[in-house]
Every structure is written in structure tokens, then in C-alpha cells.
Amino acid sequence: MITFYEKIEKPILALAPMAGYTNQPFRRICKFYGADVLYSEMASATALSYGGKKTLELLKFSKDERPYVVQLFGNDPKYFQNAARIVTEKIRPDGIDINMGCPAPKVYKTGAGAALFCDQGKAIAIIEETLKGTDLPVSIKIRSRVSKYTAYKFMKKIKDYPLAAVMVHGRSYEKAFSGSIDYITIKRIKEMVSYPVIANGGINTPEEAKMMLERTGADGVGIARGALKNPWLFLQIKEYLETGEYHEFDLKEIKTAALRHTEMAQDDMGAHGVLEMRKYLLWYFRGFENAKEFRRKLVEVESLEDVKRTLEMLEG
Numbered sequence: 001m002i003t004f005y006e007k008i009e010k011p012i013l014a015l016a017p018m019a020g021y022t023n024q025p026f027r028r029i030c031k032f033y034g035a036d037v038l039y040s041e042m043a044s045a046t047a048l049s050y051g052g053k054k055t056l057e058l059l060k061f062s063k064d065e066r067p068y069v070v071q072l073f074g075n076d077p078k079y080f081q082n083a084a085r086i087v088t089e090k091i092r093p094d095g096i097d098i099n100m101g102c103p104a105p106k107v108y109k110t111g112a113g114a115a116l117f118c119d120q121g122k123a124i125a126i127i128e129e130t131l132k133g134t135d136l137p138v139s140i141k142i143r144s145r146v147s148k149y150t151a152y153k154f155m156k157k158i159k160d161y162p163l164a165a166v167m168v169h170g171r172s173y174e175k176a177f178s179g180s181i182d183y184i185t186i187k188r189i190k191e192m193v194s195y196p197v198i199a200n201g202g203i204n205t206p207e208e209a210k211m212m213l214e215r216t217g218a219d220g221v222g223i224a225r226g227a228l229k230n231p232w233l234f235l236q237i238k239e240y241l242e243t244g245e246y247h248e249f250d251l252k253e254i255k256t257a258a259l260r261h262t263e264m265a266q267d268d269m270g271a272h273g274v275l276e277m278r279k280y281l282l283w284y285f286r287g288f289e290n291a292k293e294f295r296r297k298l299v300e301v302e303s304l305e306d307v308k309r310t311l312e313m314l315e316g
């Protein structure tokens with residue numbers, strides 16, 4: 001099947017899923033700044049299967065977010081077919097992804113996320129059930145290794161399944177979110193599978209994106225925390241890959257981006273959206289560690305006007 005992953009011009013620049021962060025306004029600001037594919041926060045297959053309205057509500061998206069991929073997580077194959085069917089019918093995203101890489105204890109200890117590597121029969125059953133529940137492209141997101149279980153061997157087992165893409169976080173479960181990237185594993189997976197491979201982990205600059213692409217031969221990169229620091233990273237990567245240079249955002253442009261994001265949050269989520277912005281605003285102004293009063297005010301904003309006033313405190 002030719003999927004949207006195949007149709008997008010390479011390299012694919014994807015906003016990787018982040019629970020608590022990749023909500024609708026954050027996805028929209030990343031899209032505005034050049035992200036090619038947007039992943040939702042992970043959603044529980046079990047909750048969806050039981051008709052969880054809140055979970056469904058969290059997955060809604062707008063037309064300007066396409067292609068949009070809903071990520072499911074869970075530990076029991078029996079819920080995935082129904083969850084995939086519900087997402088397909090009620091949300092109508094462009095793809096469904098399965099979380100096989102999350103190390104968070106509350107996910108891992110239930111046997112979901114990265115723990116699926118330790119029960120590969122179950123992992124494969126989850127893929128099969130998801131495929132049965134949808135005609136949308138199905139992808140998976142994995143880690144390079146979980147204890148003795150390697151991504152390469154897992155992918156070898158499933159390479160003939162009709163998956164649309166795989167995003168590989170080049171760190172083991174044990175490394176969690178820091179440490180060196182296993183480029184070789186990603187490269188070997190790319191050489192083995194016929195569908196697009198998206199390389200993920202540690203990309204915070206255009207130079208790191210280029211290095212990841214060169215070392216792995218991947219079809220694209222997935223960016224998580226780098227996009228929290230600067231959602232315009234996608235644009236910078238595109239510019240750098242084309243010209244060898246890229247534009248650094250100055251303070252005025254950072255403020256414009258933060259304000260644009262806040263407006264989107266207000267549009268999508270009303271007053272609650274502005275409250276949600278507090279944590280994102282801290283990311284935008286991470287480099288401004290000395291502006292103590294400014295940062296204190298950022299976490300107290302209650303309205304768009306508050307955000308505007310607070311941003312004016314910083315010169316530039």
C-alpha cells in the first residue's frame with residue numbers, strides 16, 4: 001500500500017509523540033514551522049475500547065494538522081482492534097501508531113510500551129489486531145533495545161507485516177531519555193525493511209538532524225524535546241539541508257512564536273489552553289535562566305493579555 005509516508009518528500013520531519021505535550025495547539029505550531037507529520041499523545045487502547053469519551057476528546061485534530069497520526073498504547077491485544085476501529089471511524093486521522101517504546105514506569109510495569117519487547121508474541125498480536133481494526137496505515141515506534149531484546153531481531157520477525165513505517169528511538173530502555181544514539185541499529189533496520197524508517201533521539205539542532213540522516217540512511221527524523229525548545233527547528237532543518245546554513249531566531253521572533261502558539265491554544269482550548277501554555281512558555285525561554293522574575297510571571301499567566309504583558313518584560 002502506498003501511504004502518506006511514501007508520498008511525503010524526504011527526509012520526513014516528524015513531531016514525535018509526547019504525552020502531556022503533543023496536544024492540538026502544540027501540533028499546530030510545529031506544523032506552522034514545517035513539521036511534515038504530527039503524532040498525538042499516546043492514547044490508551046483499553047480506555048478507547050471501553051468507549052472512553054475523554055480519551056477520544058484528547059485525540060481530536062483540525063484539518064491544518066494533516067498528516068496526523070494517533071498513537072495507541074496498551075498491554076492487551078484484545079482491545080487494539082476495537083480501539084483502532086473507533087479511532088478510524090470517529091477521529092479519522094491519517095495513520096495509527098503503536099507505542100512499543102515507552103519506558104515510563106506506569107506504562108512499562110503494566111506490560112505496555114517498551115515492555116512489549118519482552119513479550120514479543122503479545123507485541124505481534126497487538127500489531128495483528130490493530131491491522132484488523134483499520135484500513136489506515138499502521139506504524140510502530142520502538143527502542144533500539146530493551147534488556148537482551150534487540151530492535152533488529154524484533155524487526156526481522158515482523159518485517160513482512162504490512163506496516164507503513166517504523167520510528168526507532170536509538171536508545172535502549174535502560175538509557176531512557178539520555179545517552180548516546182545507536183545509529184548502527186537504525187541503519188540495519190533501514191536496510192532490512194521496505195517501508196520508511198524514521199530515526200529518533202537527541203535531535204536538537206539542524207546539524208544533529210543531518211548527522212542522524214547521514215549515519216542511519218533513514219527516511220526521516222522524529223523530533224520530541226528539540227521541538228519543545230524551538231518548534232521552528234523543523235524549518236531550520238529544511239533550510240540547513242538545502243543550503244548548509246540556517247536562520248537563528250532572535251528574541252523578537254521567539255516572542256512572536258510563543259504568542260502565536262498561545263493564540264492557537266486559546267482558539268483550540270479556550271481559557272484552559274492559556275493555562276496549559278505555562279509549561280510550554282518555560283521551554284521557549286529556557287535559555288533565559290537569569291530572568292527569574294520573568295519566568296515566575298510566565299507560570300502565572302491566565303490570559304493572552306497576561307502573556308503579551310509578560311513577554312514585554314524581556315528586552316528585544
Ligand SMILES: Cc1cc2nc3c(=O)[nH]c(=O)nc-3n(C[C@H](O)[C@H](O)[C@H](O)COP(=O)(O)O)c2cc1C
Binds near residue numbers: 041
Ligand atoms: C515528556 C515526554 C513524553 C513522551 N511521550 C511519549 C509517548 O506518548 N509516546 C511515545 O512513543 N514516546 C513518547 N516519548 C518519547 C519521545 O517520542 C522520543 O522518543 C524521546 O523523547 C527521544 O526523542 P528526543 O531526544 O527528540 O526527545 C515522550 C518523551 C517525552 C520527553
